[in-house]
Amino acid sequence: MPPKGKGKGKAEAAEASDGGSGKGKKGGGGGTAVKVRHILCEKHSKVMEAMQKLKDGQKFNEVAATYSEDKARQGGDLGWMNRGSMVGPFQEAAFQLEPSTVDRPSYTDPPIKTQFGYHIIMIEGKR
16 A cells, blocks of 8 residues: 555545545554555455455465555565554554464454555554
C-alpha cells in the first residue's frame, strides 16, 4: 500500500484517511508507528483464497508473495509506518492489532477494504 498522498491529490488522500468526515480519528492501539505486512488483492474472492491459506497454517510472507498484488511483494513487508501516513481504515486496523510473527500471524479477519482493494494486515512491532 503506497503512503497516503502518492498517486492522489493531497485533499483526496486526506479525505480517504479520515473517511471523509473532515476530522481524523484518534484512538485504536497505542504507539506512533507499526511495522506492517499486508496482502493486497483487488478482488474479494482472491483475498479470501489468501485468508484460507493463512488459516491452513501457511506463513504470512509466503502467502503475501503468492497473492499480494501490490509492488511491495517482499512477503508483504511495508516496513515501519507512522501514524498518519496510512489511509484511515488501514491505519485503524493496523494500530488495533497485536504484534505477531509470520510463522504465527495475528491478522485482520475479515480483510480491510480501502480504495486500493482488500487488505489482510499483520504487524510485527509497535513503537
